[in-house]
Amino acid sequence: xxxxxxxxxxxxxxxxxxxxxxxxxxxxxxxxxxxxxxxxxxxxxxxxxxxxxxxxxxxxxxxxxxxxxxxxxxxxxxxxxxxxxxxxxxxxxxxxxxxxxxxxxxxxxxxxxxxxxxxxxxxxxxxxxxxxxxxxxxxxxxxxxxxxxxxxxxxxxxxxxxxxxxxxxxxxxxxxxxxxxxxxxxxxxxxxxxxxxxxxxxxx
Amino acid sequence: xxxxxxxxxxxxxxxxxxxxxxxxxxxxxxxxxxxxxxxxxxxxxxxxxxxxxxxxxxxxxxxxxxxxxxxxxxxxxxxxxxxxxxxxxxxxxxxxxxxxxxxxxxxxxxxxxxxxxxxxxxxxxxxxxxxxxxxxxxxxxxxxxxxxxxxxxxxxxxxxxxxxxxxxxxxxxxxxxxxxxxxxxxxxxxxxxxxxxx
Numbered sequence: 001x002x003x004x005x006x007x008x009x010x011x012x013x014x015x016x017x018x019x020x021x022x023x024x025x026x027x028x029x030x031x032x033x034x035x036x037x038x039x040x041x042x043x044x045x046x047x048x049x050x051x052x053x054x055x056x057x058x059x060x061x062x063x064x065x066x067x068x069x070x071x072x073x074x075x076x077x078x079x080x081x082x083x084x085x086x087x088x089x090x091x092x093x094x095x096x097x098x099x100x101x102x103x104x105x106x107x108x109x110x111x112x113x114x115x116x117x118x119x120x121x122x123x124x125x126x127x128x129x130x131x132x133x134x135x136x137x138x139x140x141x142x143x144x145x146x147x148x149x150x151x152x153x154x155x156x157x158x159x160x161x162x163x164x165x166x167x168x169x170x171x172x173x174x175x176x177x178x179x180x181x182x183x184x185x186x187x188x189x190x191x192x193x194x195x196x197x198x199x200x201x202x203x204x
Numbered sequence: 205x206x207x208x209x210x211x212x213x214x215x216x217x218x219x220x221x222x223x224x225x226x227x228x229x230x231x232x233x234x235x236x237x238x239x240x241x242x243x244x245x246x247x248x249x250x251x252x253x254x255x256x257x258x259x260x261x262x263x264x265x266x267x268x269x270x271x272x273x274x275x276x277x278x279x280x281x282x283x284x285x286x287x288x289x290x291x292x293x294x295x296x297x298x299x300x301x302x303x304x305x306x307x308x309x310x311x312x313x314x315x316x317x318x319x320x321x322x323x324x325x326x327x328x329x330x331x332x333x334x335x336x337x338x339x340x341x342x343x344x345x346x347x348x349x350x351x352x353x354x355x356x357x358x359x360x361x362x363x364x365x366x367x368x369x370x371x372x373x374x375x376x377x378x379x380x381x382x383x384x385x386x387x388x389x390x391x392x393x394x395x396x397x398x399x400x401x402x
Contacts, residue, residue, distance in 0.1 A: 073343075074342060074343055074344050075344045075345075076343075076344060076345045111343075114342040114343045115343060115346070115348075121352070121374060121375055121376045122375045122376070123375060123376055123377065123378075123381065124353070124375050124376070124377045124381045124382070124384070124385055125381075127384075127385055127388045127389070129388065129389075129391075129392045131392065131395055131396055131399070137318070137320070137321050138320075138321065139276060139317040139318070139320040139321060140275075140276055140314055140317040140318045140320075141276055141277055141278070142277065142278045143314075143318065145318065146396070148392055148396065149324065150327075150392075152355075152373070154375050168325075168373060169324045170324055170325050170326075170327050170355075170357055170373075171323055171324040171325065171326050171327070172326055172327035172328075173326075174396045174400070176326075176327055176328055176329075177327075177389070177392060177393055177396065178393055179329070180327060180329075180330050180355075180389060181386065181389040181390055181392075181393050183329075183330045183331075183332070184330060184332065184353070184382065184385065184386050184389065185386055185390075187332040187334060187351060187353075187382065188379070188382055188383060188386055190334050191334060191349055191351075191379050191382075196334065196336070196349070199336060200336060200347075200349075203336070203338060203347070204347065
C-alpha cells in the first residue's frame, strides 16, 4: 500500500528532495522538535537564511514532514511500504534511508500518541477504599452501618500527556460492593470469551 | 430521650379520650408516620374533625417529636410506655396504641432517619459495554478492546431542594485497567467478608 499525498502537501516537501543528506537530517531534527514542542519560528528563520528561501517555505516543509510521519503511522505502513512511498515522492535512495530510519525510530511514539487522541472520556486511574462502620448520626443514634468509602481517580489523556482528572469520593454498602464487583468481573470475563476472541481474529 | 416543655404540653390532650377521641388519635398517628416516611401527601389537620386547631397542631407536633426521638435513640417499647404513662399521664390504652404503632414502624422510621444527612454518592449499580475499536479519526487500524463503564450512585442534589437523584459516572478502561479496578474491589470484598465472619 502506497501513501497518497495531496498536491499541496507534495509541493511542501518537494523542496527537501533536492537538498543534501545533511540538510534532510536537520529537517528530521526540526520535525522532531516540532512534534515535541510545537513550531519554533526562530529556527525556521535561520534555516531560511541558510537555504536562501522564505521562512514560510521551511515551516511548510517541516509541517509537511510531520504530517507525512503521522499519515504513515495512521495507515500503519510497514517498512517496505514506507520505502516505496518515499521513492515515489522522488527521494533518492540515500534520502529514503534517512527518512526510513527516522520513521522507524519515532513510529512507536507517534502511534502511542495517536492511540490516545480519539476519546474524550476520562480513563480509570486508581481506586482507594476504606471500610468503616457508621456508629451514629445526628438523626439516628446507636446505629451500626457498614460502609465502604472509595476514592475513584480518573485521568484525561490528550495524546501522550496524562492530565489528572476528577477524584470522586463514593460510598457503598457491602451488598452493593459485592454486586459491583460481580458485574465488573463479568465484564472482564467477556473480554476473554470465545465470542470476543473469535471476533478479534476475524476482523484482523 | 428528653422532651422539651412545649412538647410535653402538647402531649397532654393526647393522653386520654376526653380532649381528642380515639378515631382522631389514630388518624394523627397515621399522619405522623406517613410524614416521617414521606410515603404520601400530608393531609390537612382541619380535615380531622371540628376540634380546636391550635390544640390539634400542638398535639400533632408533639406526637411527631415523640416518634422521631424514640426512633432516633432506639428507645425500648417498655421504656416508652412507662415514660408516657408516668411523665405524661397517658392512659394505658392510649400508651399501648402509640407504642404499638412505634414498634410496628420502628425499622422503617429509622431507615428514613438514616437517610438524613450528608453522604458521598452511594453506589447502587454499574453498567458496562465492551467495544472493539476498529478504526478512528487518527488511526486507520486501531484494534483494541475498550470498556465503557457507567457507575450509578444515588445522591441528594443540593441545588434541587435535596431531591434524590442518580448520578452517572462514566469512564473508559482498557482491559488492564479494568483488571486493576476489579482486583482492588475484590480486595475490599475479601476484607469485608473476613470481618463479617469474625
